[in-house]
Amino acid sequence: MKVVFIEDVPDVALAGETKEVADGYGRNYLLPKKLAVLADSAASNILKAQMKQVLARRAQAEAEMKEIAARLDGTEITIRAKAGEKERLYGSVTAADIAAELGNMVGQAIDKRKVDLEEPIRQLGVHEVTLKFTHDINAAIKVLVEAEEAAPEAAEKEAKEEKKPRARRAKKAQEEAIAAEEAEVLAEEAEAEGEKLVLKLEESEVADVKTEEAEAKAEETESKVKKPKVKKKSTKKAEEKVEEKESGE
Structure with a gap:
């Protein structure tokens, strides 16, 4: 398959060149990608006319690049x-x-x-x-x-600027350490207060138990000492018995 290249294809051809390529390569890659057209098509004739101008500009650009490359x-x-x-x-x-x-x-x-x-x-x-x-x-x-x-003044300024972050970091670390110590002290104080409160509650519970035991013992002692009450006969019945005795005599 003979094609005319529309664009440069590395290691294959430059734009404007006409070359024979494999059918599969041309049909599956060059033509779909619009990198080339068939050399025997009407489009190729138009392209060839346009490419003359392109090639002229390319030649001029290459001449300039060669000059620059030689200088550099x-x-x-x-x-x-x-x-x-x-x-x-x-x-x-x-x-x-x-x-x-x-x-x-x-x-x-x-x-x-x-x-x-x-x-x-x-x-x-x-x-x-x-x-x-x-x-x-x-x-x-x-x-x-x-x-x-760097100029001496700029170097000195840069050194100062470098020291500032270190100073800020050191100050921040110190503040964090102080805050951590204060938090630890507060935690210890809170723990101590909690222990005191628990101790008071335990003492109160023990006192309540002792009071209940004392009351129970007092009731038990009182029940043992207390005597049963003797009911007295009524005075009227006694008088009746005396009268009956006297009348019998």
């Missing part, structure tokens, strides 16, 4: 950044940082996507970086990352 190849740029112990950066140097520095050097914007950087730079020193403008236009540069020197 083998150069060294310096980027300063804040660093800490073991020469490790606080932040990092990214592809955008490198592209911006290169743009300042050549007086023309450099696309950060042209900077082939696997991961941001996080260490001081010299780092080799490749610029990939196209699949066959490259440039090798060196990026020197140096520690940013």
Whole structure:
């Protein structure tokens, strides 16, 4: 299958080129993705006419990129950044940082996507970086990352700012320790009051039991000592008996 490429396909063809490709690859991938059209179709004739202009602009752009690549190849740029112990950066140097520095050097914007950087730079020193403008236009540069020197006043201010959080943390820790001690004292006092209350309740219960026992013993003693009452005969009956006795005599 012969097709005309509408867009660049890496490692296959550039836009505007006419190439023979496998039927399955063309039918299942290139044509559905609108990356190419059939070379014998009416659309291909229109596309070829349009692509002449595209290719002309591409050629001009490639010529400019070759010129920039030639100017940058083998150069060294310096980027300063804040660093800490073991020469490790606080932040990092990214592809955008490198592209911006290169743009300042050549007086023309450099696309950060042209900077082939696997991961941001996080260490001081010299780092080799490749610029990939196209699949066959490259440039090798060196990026020197140096520690940013702070002015004496700025360094002093930064040191003070670093001390502030430590002082605040120390003060907060002290306040928390005092609060914890106070809470512990209050808890101990509450526990002591609770124990006193329990003791009073126990003493009250014991006193009630003793009182009940004493009352029971008193009742028992009283019942033993108390004598039964003797009923007295009425005076009238006694008088009647005396009268009967006298009348009999």
